[in-house]
Amino acid sequence: MELTKDKIIELLSSKDDSLFKMADKVRKEALGDEIHLRGLIEFSDYCKQNCLYCGIRRDNKDCTRYRLEPDAIIDLAKKAQGYGYKTVVLQSGEDPYYTVEKLEYILSEIKKLDLAITLSIGEKTMEDYAAYKKAGADRFLIRIETTDKDLYQRLHPNMDFDNRVRCLRDLKTLDYEVGTGCLVGLPEQTIESLAGDILFFKEINADMIGIGPFIASPNTPLADEKRNNFDLALRVMAVTRLILPDINIPATTAMETLHPNGRIIALQSGANVVMPNVTEGDYRKFYALYPGKICVNDTPAKCVGCITGKINSIGRHVSKTKGFHNKAKN
Secondary structure, eight states, rough: OOHHHHHHHHHHHOOTTHHHHHHHHHHHHHTTTTEEEEEEEEEOOOOOOTTOOTTTTTTTTTSSBOOOOHHHHHHHHHHHHHHTEEEEEEOOOOTTSOHHHHHHHHHHHHTTTTTTTEEOOOOOHHHHHHHHHHHHHHEOOOOBBBBBBHHHHSTTTOOHHHHHHHHHHHHTTOOOOEEEEEEESTTOOOOHHHHHHHHHHHHHOOSSSEEEEOOOOSHHHHHHOOOOHHHHHHHHHHHHHHSSTTBBBBBOOHHHHHHHHHHHHTTTTTOOOOOOOOOTHHHHHHSSSSOOTTTTTHHHHHHHHHHHHHHHHHEEEEEESSSOSSSEEE
């Protein structure tokens, strides 16, 4: 669907809930009733960056840091396969410990399990991205967070907006499925800039978009910015579905942190992906990007059973494919 920036602003500013039904209809027409589950492995919460909103930012001294060794990551991927996942998402802070060589080993071993692999490990060089691709990575998620360049620079000390965009374009050049997205409800963020974010997703021809509501995290410079951004995040997600009908859009965990049925509501408003956590033990709570993260005391087996039941309860079903945007790869 073609929407002008003014129309997007109008939809984001409106209180008309028919937007969500429209997005759900577009999702059904483009993708059917399959929901893709991605097993999320959060393998390190060390990060060299110092983003003002993030609970694992470098200067947060109250964060319990951990790293999983390569074989432990591979073991979690094997368990994810056993739970029935077709895709794993390997996510971490920007942790220099994981060299190209370590990641090549991890990726090549997981690829032997016939799993699709998504990486979410931050800004790297073109050469690094190429090495990960050759070793077995299929997708890469790197959220732009905001396309308001001035706001981006204020929120991301010593980072460069243009380099973030460079990463996304390099990944496209290398034929990754590229995921990006934004935080919704950031201090000083405007509806106009959110509309710009959505148009940016279309401009770069993104394959997957993650929309996360901003949740203030303790021990960060934005700790006192308390507000509930659920409805606005849902609207950004729904409008994204209207503009990009056949891409993959997750019902994010942060949605459910703000609303007890957040992921189901998101699935009924345009989303078609859920990423249950398959990390085990205390690491689930240590990876604390924001407070109130759901399911930190659950086992991976309980998580997959719980979300499968919820998906079935709304007349959807879990896909048996890897869920590539390019269906020829499934």
